[in-house]
Amino acid sequence: MANFVALLIAGLATGALYALVAVGFTLLWQTSQTINFAQGEFVMLPAFFMLAAMHAGLPFWAAILVGLALSVAILGFAFKRLLVDPMLRHGVLPLAIATMALSTFLKESVKTFYSAEASPFPSIAPDAYLHLFGLSVSWQNIVVLGVAIAAVVALQFLLQRTRTGRQMQAAAQNPTVARILGVPVERMILYTFLINGALVALASLLISPIYLAKFSNGDTLGLAAFIAAIVGGFNQIRGAIVGGLLLGIVDNLSAAYISTQYRGAIPLCLLIVIILFRPNGLLGRAEERTV
Amino acid sequence: MSEAARTRLNYAGVAIALAFLILAPLEFHRYGIYILSQWAVMTIAAIGLNLTLGYAGQVSLAQGAFVGIGAYCAAILTTQGWPLIAAIALALVLCFVIGWLLGYPALRVQHHYLAFVTLAFSTLAFLVFRNESWLTNGTEGIDGVPRPTVLGLSTTPHLYYYYFCLFMLALVTLATLGLVRSPWGRAFIALRENPLRALSLGVDTRRYILMAFAIGSALGGLAGALYAPLVGLVEPPAFTLTLSLNLLMMVIVGGSGYFLGPFLGGLVAVLLPEWLRVVDNYYLILYALLVMGLLIYSPTGLIGIVDRFLVDRRTRAASAARAAASASIERP
Numbered sequence: 001m002a003n004f005v006a007l008l009i010a011g012l013a014t015g016a017l018y019a020l021v022a023v024g025f026t027l028l029w030q031t032s033q034t035i036n037f038a039q040g041e042f043v044m045l046p047a048f049f050m051l052a053a054m055h056a057g058l059p060f061w062a063a064i065l066v067g068l069a070l071s072v073a074i075l076g077f078a079f080k081r082l083l084v085d086p087m088l089r090h091g092v093l094p095l096a097i098a099t100m101a102l103s104t105f106l107k108e109s110v111k112t113f114y115s116a117e118a119s120p121f122p123s124i125a126p127d128a129y130l131h132l133f134g135l136s137v138s139w140q141n142i143v144v145l146g147v148a149i150a151a152v153v154a155l156q157f158l159l160q161r162t163r164t165g166r167q168m169q170a171a172a173q174n175p176t177v178a179r180i181l182g183v184p185v186e187r188m189i190l191y192t193f194l195i196n197g198a199l200v201a202l203a204s205l206l207i208s209p210i211y212l213a214k215f216s217n218g219d220t221l222g223l224a225a226f227i228a229a230i231v232g233g234f235n236q237i238r239g240a241i242v243g244g245l246l247l248g249i250v251d252n253l254s255a256a257y258i259s260t261q262y263r264g265a266i267p268l269c270l271l272i273v274i275i276l277f278r279p280n281g282l283l284g285r286a287e288e289r290t291v
Numbered sequence: 292m293s294e295a296a297r298t299r300l301n302y303a304g305v306a307i308a309l310a311f312l313i314l315a316p317l318e319f320h321r322y323g324i325y326i327l328s329q330w331a332v333m334t335i336a337a338i339g340l341n342l343t344l345g346y347a348g349q350v351s352l353a354q355g356a357f358v359g360i361g362a363y364c365a366a367i368l369t370t371q372g373w374p375l376i377a378a379i380a381l382a383l384v385l386c387f388v389i390g391w392l393l394g395y396p397a398l399r400v401q402h403h404y405l406a407f408v409t410l411a412f413s414t415l416a417f418l419v420f421r422n423e424s425w426l427t428n429g430t431e432g433i434d435g436v437p438r439p440t441v442l443g444l445s446t447t448p449h450l451y452y453y454y455f456c457l458f459m460l461a462l463v464t465l466a467t468l469g470l471v472r473s474p475w476g477r478a479f480i481a482l483r484e485n486p487l488r489a490l491s492l493g494v495d496t497r498r499y500i501l502m503a504f505a506i507g508s509a510l511g512g513l514a515g516a517l518y519a520p521l522v523g524l525v526e527p528p529a530f531t532l533t534l535s536l537n538l539l540m541m542v543i544v545g546g547s548g549y550f551l552g553p554f555l556g557g558l559v560a561v562l563l564p565e566w567l568r569v570v571d572n573y574y575l576i577l578y579a580l581l582v583m584g585l586l587i588y589s590p591t592g593l594i595g596i597v598d599r600f601l602v603d604r605r606t607r608a609a610s611a612a613r614a615a616a617s618a619s620i621e622r623p
Binding site for chain 1: 400410
């Protein structure tokens with residue numbers, strides 16, 4: 001039982017990370033129909049920004065800020081202006097393929113210009129275990145969970161309670177009407193890209209101490225975000241959170257109790273069942289179809 | 292340009308391309324011929340995906356898995372002494388049936404959900420290739436897949452096998468051309484453009500969706516069955532999601548929904564990386580940049596560039612004719 005709870009907490013921590021990445025993924029989809037296949041690499045990259053800043057002699061906290069700023073500027077602003085804007089009008093698939101090329105580009109660039117080896121990355125959590133009611137839980141997991149929850153709550157607050165957040169929601173739900181009502185839709189779309197840049201930097205900060213900073217880190221993560229977003233409903237931020245947590249827990253538990261050989265497939269099969277019974281995802285709304 | 296002139300131009304283009312494909316390898320070294328054979332094989336798989344995605348509008352991330360199934364069919368049967376043609380038949384039938392079954396979720400879910408279901412299938416297929424050692428020899432894969440003997444001629448030399456692949460590609464091309472020009476092809480396009488309207492006009496969308504999956508997948512299986520003897524070694528890592536995504540890229544970069552799209556996409560996906568090897572370590576970086584640049588310049592792919600050029604010329608010719616006509620009206 002203790003083992004089960006430990007697995008559950010580890011699964012929750014992994015799931016919280018997936019959720020963080022999936023929320024950004026969903027935001028981009030909502031406002032601009034961007035399926036970002038490079039999302040995993042977006043999480044891989046900020047760790048290297050931070051490492052490079054530390055090599056330049058900055059202390060860890062300053063390096064984090066530099067990484068965050070670069071991430072927002074490059075993975076948020078430049079990504080939107082250079083790649084998304086020119087292709088926005090031409091449907092979902094060409095842009096999705098272009099982001100696939102982008103993911104190769106980012107991965108290979110880090111491998112060639114930084115290092116093909118995994119680099120150790122400092123952790124913001126103490127390397128110790130917390131003993132509670134006969135359970136030992138690593139601080140790492142607790143910090144990951146805590147930071148991820150805080151980030152999601154802050155984002156929800158921004159979206160639900162502030163004027164800008166509501167404008168962003170309006171821009172996502174019905175750009176035409178939002179524009180008529182005077183919402184600067186273009187700027188709202190840009191904001192979602194900037195938020196995504198910040199979210200991936202945060203995820204990078206949390207995940208890199210666990211897996212070490214390596215160019216290939218994005219492979220599984222991007223896929224996990226994609227799956228979490230779909231299972232949750234793709235057009236719902238709450239859905240992405242539920243999808244991420246579910247994926248993390250199912251992944252950890254099925255590997256421990258069912259089969260490690262088919263580790264990758266069991267969550268997928270379970271999730272397919274969900275999709276078939278709820279074709280719009282767990283919390284999704286049906287998207288309107290034009291006849 | 293009159294209709295007849297354009298047809299003549301088309302025939303000339305096909306003849307030139309065919310002459311190049313037949314004659315060029317005579318000047319190539321072994322590796323060049325090998326890569327060109329790979330182009331022919333992957334183009335067959337991409338033609339299949341173009342039917343499913345480009346014509347019928349059903350997103351599939353599982354084409355690589357079908358190539359894998361076809362390849363394992365060929366590897367298992369031919370190493371047991373069966374002729375390749377039997378393996379090809381089995382691959383076609385097996386992939387047709389599995390593709391048909393995979394089409395069922397597509398009746399219920401669309402777009403990214405469908406992408407997800409096919410992605411899951413792709414992952415599952417990879418794990419089966421890797422874990423079911425009694426059938427697939429696990430991570431070690433199946434080595435020494437023999438080349439077939441065609442018309443009493445062994446195709447062990449790369450050049451002969453290349454001609455065999457080219458012949459198969461030609462067969463597939465003609466068959467697909469027939470298909471997309473038939474009422475079936477029109478029904479596929481109707482499905483893509485507006486499924487609800489197609490349904491209300493009496494198109495049996497259910498059957499056509501399943502058919503689009505089944506036929507596209509069968510072509511993937513055929514490509515796999517040709518791939519196994521080409522490479523000689525069939526192992527799981529060749530058929531991961533990466534292959535499916537690569538095939539998807541071939542279709543989009545070439546021009547999704549255009550008949551010639553997969554051929555051009557194949558050039559970009561198979562040949563371009565090889566040409567870029569001159570820049571050594573940087574070739575993948577450069578390759579990714581080129582693909583992004585191309586898509587930014589022309590989101591409808593390579594065919595889109597040609598199309599835009601032709602439309603431009605036609606509009607200019609038309610406006611010149613209009614100007615001439617109005618001038619002659621003003622001065623009777």
